[in-house]
Amino acid sequence: xxxxxKKESRNEAEQREQYEYARKRIIQKKxxxxxxxxxxxxxxxxxxxxxxxxxxxDITFIGYDWFLWAIVVWGFxxxxxxxxxxxxxxxxxxxxxxxxxxxLKKLQEEKISELDKKVEKEVTQELxxxxxxxxxxxxx
Numbered sequence: 001x002x003x004x005x006k007k008e009s010r011n012e013a014e015q016r017e018q019y020e021y022a023r024k025r026i027i028q029k030k031x032x033x034x035x036x037x038x039x040x041x042x043x044x045x046x047x048x049x050x051x052x053x054x055x056x057x058d059i060t061f062i063g064y065d066w067f068l069w070a071i072v073v074w075g076f077x078x079x080x081x082x083x084x085x086x087x088x089x090x091x092x093x094x095x096x097x098x099x100x101x102x103x104l105k106k107l108q109e110e111k112i113s114e115l116d117k118k119v120e121k122e123v124t125q126e127l128x129x130x131x132x133x134x135x136x137x138x139x140x
Contacts, residue, residue, distance in 0.1 A: 017094065018094075021093070021094045025089070028085045028089060029085060031081075031085070032081055032082060032085045032086075035078055035081055036078065039074055039075065039078050042074065043071045043074070043075075046067040046070055046071060047067060049067070050065055050066070050067040
């Protein structure tokens with residue numbers, strides 16, 4: 001009377017899973033936006049430290065000031081973070097994971113059925129061989 005059907009509980013579980021996935025994506029995008037803000041503020045501070053305050057003006061690497069290299073490296077890390085959040089996680093989402101899981105399950109089931117057939121064939125052959133030996137012993 002008060003129990004839920006399996007279909008309803010499955011729908012609730014799917015909804016919970018979708019909610020959790022959406023929450024994780026929002027946290028990822030929020031982290032990316034924070035990283036962008038830190039990058040912009042940090043780059044501005046590095047420029048101010050070097051050019052306006054003159055700290056580290058004499059430090060160069062391959063003809064460029066140190067702060068430019070720091071900004072380039074930080075920018076590269078930001079691009080990697082952006083790729084992970086916006087590209088990789090979009091294509092390799094929970095749905096993709098479920099599809100891969102289903103493929104693997106199907107392959108495993110096929111292998112198990114092949115092994116079952118092989119075992120059944122071997123058992124049948126063994127039984128036939130035993131029957132032949134029993135028949136030959138009875139004839140003797």
